[in-house]
Amino acid sequence: MSDSLWHLYLLRTASGMLYTGITTDVARRLAQHQAGKGAKALRGKGELTLVFHCEAGDRSTALKLEYRVKQLSKQQKEKLVIDQPRLLTTLFLDS
Template sequence: MQLTTQTECVDHKWHLYLVQTAKGALYTGITTDVIRRLAEHESGRGAKALRGRGPLTLVFHRAVGDHAHALRLEYRIKQLTRRRKLDLIDQQPLDINAWLVQ
């Protein structure tokens, strides 16, 4: 998934995102600025789990509302199996909550 403008990801709402490492591992996180956070991960200043695991690919992101809701969704996504996370990436649902109850 390519991000082309900052305005599509920087709107002071919280975003849930998934990043894929060079070896295919998936990392789930939340942020208010997806472009900045991806740059931090790529430079090694982000999560330790991603250091030295590049190149990194942003495979999914959605605005999810406030911080509390973003934290709850992040936890729920992290509990999913790898197969289910890959389904999320493949399907790119607009409403993550509705997708989770399927």
């Protein structure tokens, strides 16, 4: 499993909240969240919409990237959603 390609994703709740997560299968993880079997933070939040996802490399890199994105302000996360960069690792992890 260590060779799996990981992805970072952002979901928007019905109230506009953005949730950041990582997974090896974005479609499967979104289905889990929508079925109420994902993160507790998303349970009961209504319809979930996938608004951003990108490749994040291996699990270690994905975890670091997830941490960096979770530290961003809502405005900065909204910019990611608008800009839809293909790779975030060069933006956040090359420093």
